[in-house]
Each structure stands twice: as C-alpha cells, then as structure tokens.
Amino acid sequence: MKEKVWRSKWSVFFSILIVLLPFAQFFVDGLTAIALTNNGESNIQQLFDNEYGKASLSYQTKENKIIWQMNVDKKAAEKATRFLFSLKDKKNKSILPTLSEENQATDLFTVISKETEKDYAAVFEREPSNTNKNYKIEFSTPLVSALTFKVAFDAASDQTNEQKTLFTKEYPISIKENDRTQASTEETMTSATKESNDASSTEISSTSEESTSEVKNLGDADEATVDSAKKEAEKKYDETGVPQKITRSAAVSSKSLKTKTYANIPPVYINENGTYPKSYWETIKNGNVRNHPGNIDGSSNWRENGSNKYNSFIEYGGTGDNSDFAISKYAEETSQGLFDVYLNIRGNVQKEITPIDIMLVVDWSGSMNENNRLGEVKSGISQFINTLDNSGISDKINIGYVGYSSPGYLNKTIDLQSFNKVKQQIKEFTPTKSSGGTFTEKALRDAQNQLEKENPEHKKIIVLLTDGVPTFSYNPIKVNEIKNAQNTSLDGEKYFATQVDSTKTIGRGNTSSLYGYGAWGENYPKAILGNTGRIVDVENSFVSTIGQAIQIKEKNTEIHALGIQLQSDSGARLSYDDVQDRMEQIATKSDSGVLYYETANKASEIANYLSNKAVQIISTVSGGKVRDPIGDQFNYVDSSLEINSVGKTPTSEINYSDPVDKVISINNLNLGKGQEIQIHYKVRMNTEDENFVPSKWYPINGKTTFAPNQELPDNIVDFGVPSAKAPGVDLSLKKNWVEFDGNPSDRKNLYFSVGRKTKNSQGNDIGYVKLSGNNNKQVWERANISQISSTADDSSYKETIWLPKFNNSGEDFNYFFSKEINSPENYVPKDISENGDGTEWENVKEFKKLKIQITKIDADNKEIIDKEASFKLSGGDLKGPISFAYNGKGMYTLPDDVLLDKGQTYFLTEISAPEGYQKLAAPLEIKIAEDGAITISENLGFTVKDNNLVFNVPNKPKVPLPATGGSGVWLIYGAGITALIVGVGYYFLRNKSKGEA
Structure with missing residues (x-):
C-alpha cells in the first residue's frame, strides 16, 4: 500500500516538474548577470542604484580576452567618497585588469598591480570627490568561464583618516560559449486578425493585409527597454489592430550609435587666492590669465610655453585625429581688463557606424521655380553628396532620390543603391524647371518602400525638402487622435490617417483644403475616428500626409524635413504658423524631444541645410550644444560673439546670437571629419563691482558644458574654464598739524x-x-591703503572696499581724497598736496583773540609771590596802557574786554614790584604772529588754556639775606673772625713799633 502511495506521489512530483521545466530556463536566465557569446556580442547588466550612485556593466569576448565597459554615475555627497572595484575567478584568485587609455580611464583610475600589496588587482578612483561624477571605464581581462565582480564605495574616517567601506556588493558572472540571447528571449505579442471593411482600402503602410504583424528588433536591449517596447506594442495594437512582434536578437539596433555616451573628464581646480586650474598655462603677456592645459592635466610644462594654446584639447573617444571629438577653451588679455575667450570644438566621423540608407525626397512642384529654389536644391544636394563622399565611410551608405510633384507631372525616382555607384547621378538628377502640385504623402510612401526593400539592420533616414503644403493626398477612411502618435509633435492637426483608399487621389492642386471632396462633391471627406465609430471631417491633405509620416516613423525611419520659404494657406484657412506646425508633425520628434525639422527663410539656406544634415547624420558631433555662462565677475562685450570654421574641412554656416542672461548658447552643431569651429567673444573684468578683490583669480565663466549629441542632452562634458585677475592700487595719506x-x-x-x-x-x-x-x-600718516570703508563712523567702520586700478572699460582710475569730513573744532583743514589729489593735508588750529593771565613767582625758588604788584599792558591794537587787576595768590588779569589779537606785539610793563623784590628791568614783549604763533621775550614759557594766554613772571628779591640755617651764616661768621684777627694784629704791631721808638 505504501509503495502505491509513494508511486502516486512521485507521479504527481514528476508531473509538476514537467510543467515547471519551461519556466526553469526563464528563471536561470534571470539569475545570470550576462550571457556572453563567442562572436563578440556585447551584453549589458544594470548593477547597483542607490544613494551613492548607479552603474551598468557590459562586456564582450574577443579572441582570448574579455573587453569590459562600465558606466558609473556617482552622486554628490557631503563627504568625499571613492569608487573601487575588483574581480576574482572561481578559485577566489584576483584577476588583474588592464585599463584602456583611449577614454582616459588611466587618468581617473589606478590599478594596484603589485602582488605584495594588500589590495592587489583592485581598481581605485584616483581622487575621492563629493560632487557628481560620470565615468566610462573600459578595461580588459583574460578570458575565464566565471568570475565575481565586486564594487564598493569608501570614505576616509573622521577619527583615523583611514578608508571606511560605505557600500559593497558582489555579482557572480558566468561566461558561456553558446548564444543564449537568441535562443530564449524572443517575445511575441499577437492577437486575432482584424478584417478590413473595405476591400479597396489599405493601411497607410500600402499593404492590404492588416493582420500582418510588425517586428521590432531590440538588439541587446536591457529589460527596461524591452518592457517599454511591450507597452508601446500593446498601445499600438489597441489603436491599429495590427499584431506586434518584439524580438531580442543579436542584431544591432539602428539607434545604437545615438546611445554612445562619454564619461566626463572633469577639470581640476584649486582654491587659493581665488579659483584657477590646478595645472595651467599662462599667456606670454602679463600673467593675468591661467588656462586649462587639456589632456595633460597635471603637467607643469605648459607654464613654459604659451604657444601650446592651440593644442590644449580635452579629447574623448581617442586622441589626436582618432578622437571622437575634442574641446578646448582658453583666454588671453588683449588690453587692460579686456579678455578674448576662445572655445574650440573638433569633430570626427563615427568610427563604428551602423550602415545608413538615405532617401532624398524633393519637391518638384511648380512653386519650386521661384527664387531659384531648384537651383539651390541642386547645389545643396551636391554639397550633401560631397560631404558624405569625403567622410571616409561612404562604403557604408546607400542612397536614393524621389523627385515628386502631382499625378500627371514630373515624378522620378533613383532607387536606393550603393552611394559610390549612384552619387554622380544624384548630383545631376534635380531638374532645372518643375511644374505641378505637391503630393507629399505618395513621395514619402515611395521612399519608405525603397528603404524597406532590404538591409533591415541599417539605419533608415528620409530627408524631405518641400516649399509648400501638400495639395494632394489619398482619400482618408480612418483617423486617430494625434495624441496617440509616436515621435510626433502634438501641435497642429488633431487627427492623422490610419487607413486610406490608395486608389483614390484627392486634392485641389493649389491648397491643402479638401473642401468639396465630401459625398456628392459637398463639404469635406469623412473618416471614422479610431474605434469610436464617430465620423469626423477631414479638412485638408495634411491629415493623410501626417498619417503616412507617422507610419514611417513607427518603423524606426527618421524623417528630417526642411520647409522652404513656407507661406500661409488661405484656401484651407491656415496661417503661416499653422502650416509650420503641420510641417513639424511630418518630421520625427525623437524620444529625447529633438525635432528634426528646420525652416529656410531664404532659398540660399537650402544648401547650408543639406550640407549640415550630411554631417549630422554621420558625425560624432550631431546637433551638439554648448552652454557657456559668463562669470559673475565679468561683463560680456556686446556684439563680440563670432563663430569661425578653423578646421581642414569648412563647416556650414552656424546660427548664433548674443547671450541671454549672460549665457551663451550655441545649438545644432554638426562637426565631422576634419571639421573644427572656434567660438570667440570678449569679456571685461567687472572691477567696479563692490565684491571685486584685486589680484584674486576669478573664473572667466561658470561651468561650461558641451553635449555632443542632441539625442543625449544629459550626456555633457566640461570645458576647462580659464581664470583671470586684475590689479589694484595702494593709496597714502599725510596730515600735518x-x-x-x-x-x-x-x-x-x-x-x-x-x-x-x-x-x-x-x-x-x-x-x-x-x-x-x-x-x-606733528605728522600723522598712512601708507599702503588698499581698502576703504563704506561708512565714516567708529562703530561701523570697516575697510572692505578694494581699489581697482581701472574701471569696467579698462580706463585707469585716478584716486583722490576729496575732503576731511570731521575736522576737530577750531581747526581748519587744507589740501597741500602737489597735484591736488588730497594725499597731504594741513590742519591749522584756528586763532581766537586771547585773554591774558600772569602769575608772579620768585625767580629763585619758583614759589608764588603772594604780594601785590602792579602791571600795565600796552602796544598792539590797544588804545593805551591798561592796568592788570590783582586777584590774589600772585595772579593778575586784564578786564574781560581786553583781548590780544594775532599780528600784534604787546608789552608787559611792571609798574611796581612786590615788596622785597626787584622790579623787572625792562618790559616783556608778547608777539603774536599772523598764523597765531606766540613768542614771549626772556624765553618765557606759556600755555593757552580756555582761550587764556597763561605764563609766569619771575621777580628777584632786593637784598639776598641768607636764610636761617643756610650756608650764608658761616660766611658772615668767617668774615667777622677774619676782621677781628686783622684788627688785633694791627694793634700789637702798632704798639711794638712805639716801644722800639
């Protein structure tokens, strides 16, 4: 019994296993990072996508090695991080990668190649950074069957400065020999076949079988692309009822070239007295400009040779003539404060280009005779052919020509053929005269039929040239709303035809209006709107023409259109702008929003368009854009912008205009092999700005970027930005008191x-x-004044305003001190500088008439003589002698109304001296000069205080008696003793003489 139960269980198990086996392959495919084939096919795997950034990895086998390419978008962070990766084989042994030098991977990353080092074979970002970075890293490794790919981000620790791992992840990768991408990834969407309601009607595709499924080849698309394609297919089936088939084969997508991206090579700057390139070269003149050196960032040789400016390119996709494109930017000071700025951009032909099939569709209607439009078309086509012929890839180009007008008039076609076989015939194909109306819908259909004949893997392009509205179309049967159209502008017609009766041509020949082509010749023709069953009017031929264009675009054929001197269509009640909008709906609007439509307002612009279009189709710089903001410290010189062709091969004319909001924008740049342009303009240093600092390095521009391909507007690279400086001046100031x-x-x-x-x-x-x-x-002075203040108040005074040498026009400034704004009271300031610039001033104290105050002092001991004397003042402007009043304590003053004036000489006479003192022998002379200087005879010192001339008058005592206890007493004693001795001696001598007698 148990045995039967187990048999029953095993039966169920194997039944389930058989059911699940088909899904096992799908599950394994989901786990495998990338399946590699041995035929050189490339495969892409999305890696991480987190707060540190995101990355994808692709690689392919080639002989005995694997060629890898990793795209890393590193996000900005508060702290500088470093990206690194490594590879190990099945035995956990490190695999040493070899970095490619073609895309500057060796400049941005380094490999630890010594086996003795800790991180042997790891690849590190050379410089940690905290800004957004975009890297394209190419490298190779020996061919292995399986490996582990490890990525990581690290940053320096705050405490130890050692590298700390922030994020790490490993990816197991199997390298298989068989091609699994073709074997198991085909996905198909089908539905029941829709039957046509009208045997004579056809879909826009010109096939009468609506049930035929359309195939979309995604090549090596990633899962996101496949999912997007599924949704598009579902939407298209809902709209048209045509089953859609999506395959993921090994074929290369026709759009693969447009997806080529370039890892930015960010210039390195340092902040030291401003901002300037870390490595730089200087123009010979004065050293006021520092320029980025291009690819040799890090070398010092540039400083020795300013002529290297012509080679200072940052190159992408190779070096020299093999680079995909190269950019350079430098500046030089041509006069004081005036800088010429140059941006050079060099293009090339696409080196790994997908073969291209091109159909020229040219309007041969009667209106093309006007203004020599046909002649300009013929000249332009000749330039178009010559450009392709000189590209070096003409062997990868097929080309044909549809010339059209209307039924019954000249309509001719050169079938799509090898370029070299048919190039001369196409040059001569355009007629000198034309006639008829404009049946653009049929011409587009004929061109697409040529493109669909063969080579489905080629890139398909239609170049349409027309000077007017379509005046004929097929009779529309079904329409859809324009909002449901792919790769089409929404402004213009509301509807586009999805089904027409190709057996019935309608049109008035001189207008796009279809009025009168309704039932019984009245009103407008009718059509069914989508699946609503609602009937709508089709008012003009644009509806079917745009419908044909949309069907072509859905098959990945690009339509590039030029409207030549278009005018309004009054018969259809369409203004000039209305016509332009509808012409734009015919052209392709790419997934990235690029509209392949242009207008020629003059017939002479036709040739330029065609020449430019040829370059755009095959070149590395295709619809390129430059964004060049003028630096904050600089002003653009009006009308100085110009663009010149400086390469071996001339470029077509480039449209440009003066900057808007200080930003120079150059769009639609197409540069191919041997072509180079130079953008040139002038700026002036804004020295009059309040934030200007002399001798500080200012970037002449903000971040200057270049997007080489208009289909990838976010894939931008940086120009190296030059920096410049301007001098200031120092002032000096002197004050004499x-x-x-x-x-x-x-x-x-x-x-x-x-x-x-x-x-x-x-x-x-x-x-x-x-x-x-x-x-x-007596002298106050300052030298080396390089800054001044905006205020003259002690509480807020701060010297922050620098003094530039010249103004915004390069004219020298002459600085001067205009006035002294807060002179002390009673002082008069005066500019005494030689040239009147106020660099030297004199402050003279203002003289006021003086009172006089004297004090009597003892000439010997300098003590005040508190005894009354009498004085009189005379001379000068006094009417007579005036007596002083004694105020006690030796002080004498004049009446308040008696004042001494400048320019006068006065005499102070002592009438009577204090008791016991000798009177002054002579009057004292008091002289006041015109400048207020005072001198008093006997060199008497004085002071002026509170407008009083104050000085002391000394008096000598009459008899100088010795003071008590002084040394004079001993002199008296000595004299007395001496006299006594002399007298006694005389007495004895006299008596002796008498005795002898």
Missing part, C-alpha cells in the same frame, strides 16, 4: 572721503579712510 598754542589735546581721529575719476569722467566719492596718530607727533 599746526597749532598756534602748541596744544594737541583737541585732536581726534579723522575721516577722509575717497573719490575716483577717469580721464573721461568726473569724479565721485566711493568711501572713506580713517586716519589716527600720536599726539606727540
């Missing part, structure tokens, strides 16, 4: 207004300078 009274106590800190002017302008004040000093010195 002149004080008649010799009293400096009234001095204070001074403020001077600073002004400037040029040779051709009047001066104006711009700030203030403070001057202070020591009162013991």
Whole structure:
C-alpha cells in the first residue's frame, strides 16, 4: 500500500516538474548577470542604484580576452567618497585588469598591480570627490568561464583618516560559449486578425493585409527597454489592430550609435587666492590669465610655453585625429581688463557606424521655380553628396532620390543603391524647371518602400525638402487622435490617417483644403475616428500626409524635413504658423524631444541645410550644444560673439546670437571629419563691482558644458574654464598739524572721503579712510591703503572696499581724497598736496583773540609771590596802557574786554614790584604772529588754556639775606673772625713799633 502511495506521489512530483521545466530556463536566465557569446556580442547588466550612485556593466569576448565597459554615475555627497572595484575567478584568485587609455580611464583610475600589496588587482578612483561624477571605464581581462565582480564605495574616517567601506556588493558572472540571447528571449505579442471593411482600402503602410504583424528588433536591449517596447506594442495594437512582434536578437539596433555616451573628464581646480586650474598655462603677456592645459592635466610644462594654446584639447573617444571629438577653451588679455575667450570644438566621423540608407525626397512642384529654389536644391544636394563622399565611410551608405510633384507631372525616382555607384547621378538628377502640385504623402510612401526593400539592420533616414503644403493626398477612411502618435509633435492637426483608399487621389492642386471632396462633391471627406465609430471631417491633405509620416516613423525611419520659404494657406484657412506646425508633425520628434525639422527663410539656406544634415547624420558631433555662462565677475562685450570654421574641412554656416542672461548658447552643431569651429567673444573684468578683490583669480565663466549629441542632452562634458585677475592700487595719506598754542589735546581721529575719476569722467566719492596718530607727533600718516570703508563712523567702520586700478572699460582710475569730513573744532583743514589729489593735508588750529593771565613767582625758588604788584599792558591794537587787576595768590588779569589779537606785539610793563623784590628791568614783549604763533621775550614759557594766554613772571628779591640755617651764616661768621684777627694784629704791631721808638 505504501509503495502505491509513494508511486502516486512521485507521479504527481514528476508531473509538476514537467510543467515547471519551461519556466526553469526563464528563471536561470534571470539569475545570470550576462550571457556572453563567442562572436563578440556585447551584453549589458544594470548593477547597483542607490544613494551613492548607479552603474551598468557590459562586456564582450574577443579572441582570448574579455573587453569590459562600465558606466558609473556617482552622486554628490557631503563627504568625499571613492569608487573601487575588483574581480576574482572561481578559485577566489584576483584577476588583474588592464585599463584602456583611449577614454582616459588611466587618468581617473589606478590599478594596484603589485602582488605584495594588500589590495592587489583592485581598481581605485584616483581622487575621492563629493560632487557628481560620470565615468566610462573600459578595461580588459583574460578570458575565464566565471568570475565575481565586486564594487564598493569608501570614505576616509573622521577619527583615523583611514578608508571606511560605505557600500559593497558582489555579482557572480558566468561566461558561456553558446548564444543564449537568441535562443530564449524572443517575445511575441499577437492577437486575432482584424478584417478590413473595405476591400479597396489599405493601411497607410500600402499593404492590404492588416493582420500582418510588425517586428521590432531590440538588439541587446536591457529589460527596461524591452518592457517599454511591450507597452508601446500593446498601445499600438489597441489603436491599429495590427499584431506586434518584439524580438531580442543579436542584431544591432539602428539607434545604437545615438546611445554612445562619454564619461566626463572633469577639470581640476584649486582654491587659493581665488579659483584657477590646478595645472595651467599662462599667456606670454602679463600673467593675468591661467588656462586649462587639456589632456595633460597635471603637467607643469605648459607654464613654459604659451604657444601650446592651440593644442590644449580635452579629447574623448581617442586622441589626436582618432578622437571622437575634442574641446578646448582658453583666454588671453588683449588690453587692460579686456579678455578674448576662445572655445574650440573638433569633430570626427563615427568610427563604428551602423550602415545608413538615405532617401532624398524633393519637391518638384511648380512653386519650386521661384527664387531659384531648384537651383539651390541642386547645389545643396551636391554639397550633401560631397560631404558624405569625403567622410571616409561612404562604403557604408546607400542612397536614393524621389523627385515628386502631382499625378500627371514630373515624378522620378533613383532607387536606393550603393552611394559610390549612384552619387554622380544624384548630383545631376534635380531638374532645372518643375511644374505641378505637391503630393507629399505618395513621395514619402515611395521612399519608405525603397528603404524597406532590404538591409533591415541599417539605419533608415528620409530627408524631405518641400516649399509648400501638400495639395494632394489619398482619400482618408480612418483617423486617430494625434495624441496617440509616436515621435510626433502634438501641435497642429488633431487627427492623422490610419487607413486610406490608395486608389483614390484627392486634392485641389493649389491648397491643402479638401473642401468639396465630401459625398456628392459637398463639404469635406469623412473618416471614422479610431474605434469610436464617430465620423469626423477631414479638412485638408495634411491629415493623410501626417498619417503616412507617422507610419514611417513607427518603423524606426527618421524623417528630417526642411520647409522652404513656407507661406500661409488661405484656401484651407491656415496661417503661416499653422502650416509650420503641420510641417513639424511630418518630421520625427525623437524620444529625447529633438525635432528634426528646420525652416529656410531664404532659398540660399537650402544648401547650408543639406550640407549640415550630411554631417549630422554621420558625425560624432550631431546637433551638439554648448552652454557657456559668463562669470559673475565679468561683463560680456556686446556684439563680440563670432563663430569661425578653423578646421581642414569648412563647416556650414552656424546660427548664433548674443547671450541671454549672460549665457551663451550655441545649438545644432554638426562637426565631422576634419571639421573644427572656434567660438570667440570678449569679456571685461567687472572691477567696479563692490565684491571685486584685486589680484584674486576669478573664473572667466561658470561651468561650461558641451553635449555632443542632441539625442543625449544629459550626456555633457566640461570645458576647462580659464581664470583671470586684475590689479589694484595702494593709496597714502599725510596730515600735518599746526597749532598756534602748541596744544594737541583737541585732536581726534579723522575721516577722509575717497573719490575716483577717469580721464573721461568726473569724479565721485566711493568711501572713506580713517586716519589716527600720536599726539606727540606733528605728522600723522598712512601708507599702503588698499581698502576703504563704506561708512565714516567708529562703530561701523570697516575697510572692505578694494581699489581697482581701472574701471569696467579698462580706463585707469585716478584716486583722490576729496575732503576731511570731521575736522576737530577750531581747526581748519587744507589740501597741500602737489597735484591736488588730497594725499597731504594741513590742519591749522584756528586763532581766537586771547585773554591774558600772569602769575608772579620768585625767580629763585619758583614759589608764588603772594604780594601785590602792579602791571600795565600796552602796544598792539590797544588804545593805551591798561592796568592788570590783582586777584590774589600772585595772579593778575586784564578786564574781560581786553583781548590780544594775532599780528600784534604787546608789552608787559611792571609798574611796581612786590615788596622785597626787584622790579623787572625792562618790559616783556608778547608777539603774536599772523598764523597765531606766540613768542614771549626772556624765553618765557606759556600755555593757552580756555582761550587764556597763561605764563609766569619771575621777580628777584632786593637784598639776598641768607636764610636761617643756610650756608650764608658761616660766611658772615668767617668774615667777622677774619676782621677781628686783622684788627688785633694791627694793634700789637702798632704798639711794638712805639716801644722800639
């Protein structure tokens, strides 16, 4: 019994296993990172996508090695991080990668190649960074069957400065020999066949079988692309009822070239007295400009040779003539403060281009005779052919020509053929005269039929040239709303035809209006709107023409269109703008929003368009864009912008205009093999800006970027931005103090207004300078004044305004000190500088009439003589002698109304001396000069205080008796003793003489 149960269980198990086996393969496919084949096919795997960034990995086998390519988008972070990766085989042994030099991987990353080192074979980002980075890393390894790919981000620790791992992840990868991408990834969407309601009607595709499924080849697309294609197919089936088939084969997508991206090579700058390139070269003239050196960033050789400016390119996709494109930017100072800025961009032909099939569709209607439009078309086609012929890839180009007008008139076709076989025939195909109407819908269909004949893997392009509205179309049967159209502008017609009766041509020949082509010749033809069953009017031929264009675009054929001197269509009640909108709906609008439509307002612009279009189709710089913001410290010189062709092969004319909001934008650049342009303009240093700092390095521009392909507007690379500086000046200021009274106590800190002017302008004040000093010195001065203040107040005074040498026009500034704004009371300031620039001033204390106050002192002991004397003052402007009043304590003053004036000489006479003192032998002379300087005879010192001339008058005692206890007493004693001795001696001598007698 148990045995039967187990048999039953095993039967169920094997039944389930058999059911699940088909899904096992799918499950295994989901686990395998990338399946590699041995035929050189490339496969892409998305890696991480987190807060540190995201990355994808692709690789292919080639002989005995694997060629890898990793695209890394590193996100900005607060702290500098470093990206690294490594590979190990099945035995956990490190695999040493070899970095490619073609895309500068060796400049941005380094490999630890010594086996003795800890991180042997790991690949590190050379410089940690905290800004957004985009890297394209190419490298190779020996061929192995399986390996583990490890990625990581690390950062320096705050404490130890050692590298700390922030994120790491490993990816097991199997390298298989068989091609699994073709064997198991085909996905098909089908549905029941729709039957046509009208045997004579056809889909726009010109096939009468609506049930035929359309195949979309995704090549090596990733899962996101496949999912997107599924959704598009579902949407298209809902709209058209045509089954859609999606395959993922090994074929290369026709759009693969447009997806080529370039890892930015970010220029390196340092912040030291401003910002300038870490490595730089200088123009020979004056060293005021530092330029980025291009690919040899890090070398110092550039500083020795300014002529290298012509080679300072940053190259992408190779070097020299083999680079996909190269960019350069440098500047030089041509006159004081005036800088010429140059941006050079060099293009090339696409080196690994998918073969291209091109059909020229040219309007041969009667209106093309006007303004020699046909002649310009013929000339333009000749240039178009010559450009392709000189590209070096003409063997990969097929080309044909549809010339069209209307039924019954000249309509001719050159079938799609090898370029080299048919190039001369196409040059000569355009007629000299034309006639008829404009049946654009049929011409587009004929061109697409040529493109669909063969080579489904080729890129398909239609170039349409027309000067007017379509005046004929097929009769529409079904329409859809324009919002459901792919790769089409939404402005213009509301509907586009999805089904027409190709056996019935309608149109009036001179307008797009279809009025009168309704039932019984009335009103407009009718059509069914989608699956609604609602009937709508089809008012003009644009509806079917745009419908044909949309069907072509859905088959991945690009339509590039030129509207030549278009006009309004009054018969269809369409304005000029209405016509333009509908012409734009015919052209392709790419997934990235690029509209392949242009307008020629002059017939002469046709040739330029065709020449430019040829370059755009085959070149590495296709619809490129430059964004060049003028630096904050610089002003653009009006009308100085120009663009010149400087390569071996001339470029077509490039449209440009002066910058808007200080940003130069150059669009639709197409540069191929041997072509190079130079964008040139002038800027001036904004030295008059309040934030200007002399000798500081200012970037001449903001971040200057270049997007080489209009289909990838976010894939931008950076130009190296030059930096420039401008000098400033230093001022000096001197103040001489002149004080008649010799009293400096009234001095204070001074403020001077600073002004400037040029040779051709009047001066104006711009700030203030403070001057202070020591009162013991008669001269205050400052030198090397490089900054001034915006205020003249002690509480807010701060010297922040620099002094540039010249103004925004390069004219030298002449600086001057215009006035002293806070002179001390009773001082008069005066500019005594030689050239009147106020660099030297004199402050003279203002003289006021003086009172006089004298004090009597003892000439010997300097003590005050508190005994009354009498004095009189005479001379000068006095009417007569005036007596002093005694105020006690030796002080004498004049009446309040008696004042001494400058320019006068007065005499002080002592009438009577204090008791016991000798009177002055002569009057004292008091002389006051015109400048207020005072001198008093006998060199008597004086002071002026509170407007009083104050000095002391000494008197000598009459009899100089010795003072008690003084040394004079001993002299008296000595004299007395001497006299006594002499007298006694004389007495004895006399008596002796008498006795002898």
